[in-house]
Amino acid sequence: MNRRKFISILGLGTGAVALTTGLTSCGNLESSLSAANGDQDTSYGWNGPTSEMKDIRLQVLAYAVLSPNPHNIQPWIIKLTGEKEFELYVDPERLLPETDPYYRQIHIGQGTFLETAAIAATGLKHEAKITLFPQGMYSNTELANKPVARVRLEANDKVETNPLFAHILNRHSNKREYNNAPLTQAQVSELEQFHANYNQTPFTLVSYPAAKKQLEQVLTKAMKIEVKDKARDMETIKIFRFNDDEVMKYRDGFGTAQAGLSGFKRILVENFFLSRESVEKDSTDFGQQAVTMTQKTAASTGTFAWMSSKFNTREDQVNVGREYCRINLKTIEMGLAQHPMSQVLQEYEDMLPLQGEFKRFFNIKDADTVQMLFRLGTAEMTPHGPRRALKDIIKA
Numbered sequence: 455m456n457r458r459k460f461i462s463i464l465g466l467g468t469g470a471v472a473l474t475t476g477l478t479s480c481g482n483l484e485s486s487l488s489a490a491n492g493d494q495d496t497s498y499g500w501n502g503p504t505s506e507m508k509d510i511r512l513q514v515l516a517y518a519v520l521s522p523n524p525h526n527i528q529p530w531i532i533k534l535t536g537e538k539e540f541e542l543y544v545d546p547e548r549l550l551p552e553t554d555p556y557y558r559q560i561h562i563g564q565g566t567f568l569e570t571a572a573i574a575a576t577g578l579k580h581e582a583k584i585t586l587f588p589q590g591m592y593s594n595t596e597l598a599n600k601p602v603a604r605v606r607l608e609a610n611d612k613v614e615t616n617p618l619f620a621h622i623l624n625r626h627s628n629k630r631e632y633n634n635a636p637l638t639q640a641q642v643s644e645l646e647q648f649h650a651n652y653n654q655t656p657f658t659l660v661s662y663p664a665a666k667k668q669l670e671q672v673l674t675k676a677m678k679i680e681v682k683d684k685a686r687d688m689e690t691i692k693i694f695r696f697n698d699d700e701v702m703k704y705r706d707g708f709g710t711a712q713a714g715l716s717g718f719k720r721i722l723v724e725n726f727f728l729s730r731e732s733v734e735k736d737s738t739d740f741g742q743q744a745v746t747m748t749q750k751t752a753a754s755t756g757t758f759a760w761m762s763s764k765f766n767t768r769e770d771q772v773n774v775g776r777e778y779c780r781i782n783l784k785t786i787e788m789g790l791a792q793h794p795m796s797q798v799l800q801e802y803e804d805m806l807p808l809q810g811e812f813k814r815f816f817n818i819k820d821a822d823t824v825q826m827l828f829r830l831g832t833a834e835m836t837p838h839g840p841r842r843a844l845k846d847i848i849k850a
């Protein structure tokens with residue numbers, strides 16, 4: 455059952471606000487967790503909250519797992535630390551060391567999780583009191599066994615529901631080709647105003663022809679560099695889901711559906727052109743496809759955006775994740791499609807010269823860190839990526 459089906463079956467309309475009204479009857483934590491273990495939903499869509507979830511932590515977490523995260527690897531571990539409290543850790547088994555050697559993107563993916571949790575809490579008449587790095591922050595080249603955040607949920611009938619709550623279930627990264635139209639001036643103004651009100655990390659939107667041309671070239675070159683290395687290729691192939699059986703088994707990663715393939719074309723590609731066996735034997739064609747798709751998707755885009763920060767501590771990365779998540783929810787509200795393209799931002803050695811070229815062209819200070827680079831536009835929705843069951847994320 456996917457998220458949209460889930461809502462329509464319950465007859466709750468399109469708003470996540472309405473969904474919460476279906477959550478008020480409940481059991482204890484044990485039965486809630488067993489309800490959250492995914493058995494009730496064998497599809498690869500959303501797996502919670504369910505009507506059995508009484509525990510506010512589980513309800514909030516069931517929304518938080520829907521947040522954007524690199525390669526949909528879902529790098530989260532939750533420890534339940536108090537009646538209304540949990541801690542978030544990076545899952546050390548779910549990293550992308552080849553393409554994200556310093557775990558920067560993984561930490562952005564902690565921020566997106568926290569922000570979705572905070573927004574969901576408001577829709578459930580709670581406030582999320584978030585303390586970042588409660589046992590101290592670690593350096594941005596290491597991963598310590600310390601919590602990224604402690605989250606305390608406080609009931610508050612007067613809390614105003616964040617308007618972005620209504621878009622958590624629909625938010626997704628749209629990787630398909632767009633229709634080439636840049637954002638209108640009204641859309642640019644609305645996004646810039648939203649950003650100025652709620653975010654701090656400098657945010658740039660570009661639509662002029664020379665910028666578009668440059669980004670198309672840079673992004674395509676970046677993908678060419680990325681797929682030149684076997685270990686990097688294998689990292690992506692490992693998390694790529696080649697068919698529905700893999701999606702159902704692992705409930706993470708991404709596949710052809712998220713790239714916009716559907717119907718007969720998808721069946722054809724998955725059955726005759728794309729198999730794990732052949733791609734693992736020789737990834738040349740897979741890499742070439744990635745380059746072609748990057749070129750086509752970039753060329754179909756009228757507006758690009760990036761967020762760059764002066765500092766690059768773990769806290770900065772988490773905060774960027776929170777801000778990126780808000781922007782993504784806002785663009786969904788505006789009926790826009792959004793898609794990160796991160797290759798040129800990555801820190802491995804052979805990407806750095808191209809990254810320098812990209813920064814120089816757009817007058818970005820060499821010392822600044824471009825944390826997220828993404829495209830915006832108009833396109834039909836793509837199916838939601840899968841998510842693991844909560845029981846696989848909660849460790850205590």
Ligand SMILES: Cc1cc2nc3c(=O)[nH]c(=O)nc-3n(C[C@H](O)[C@H](O)[C@H](O)COP(=O)(O)O)c2cc1C
Pocket residue numbers: 520521522523524525526559560562563566625626627628629707708793794795796797838839
């Ligand atoms: C830090 C970060 C980097 C990402 N980089 C890319 C990327 O380079 N290419 C891409 O197609 N998607 C990228 N994404 C999007 C993820 O693939 C996407 O969030 C994930 O598959 C979950 O899907 P959803 O956002 O539709 O829920 C990135 C997301 C984050 C948070």
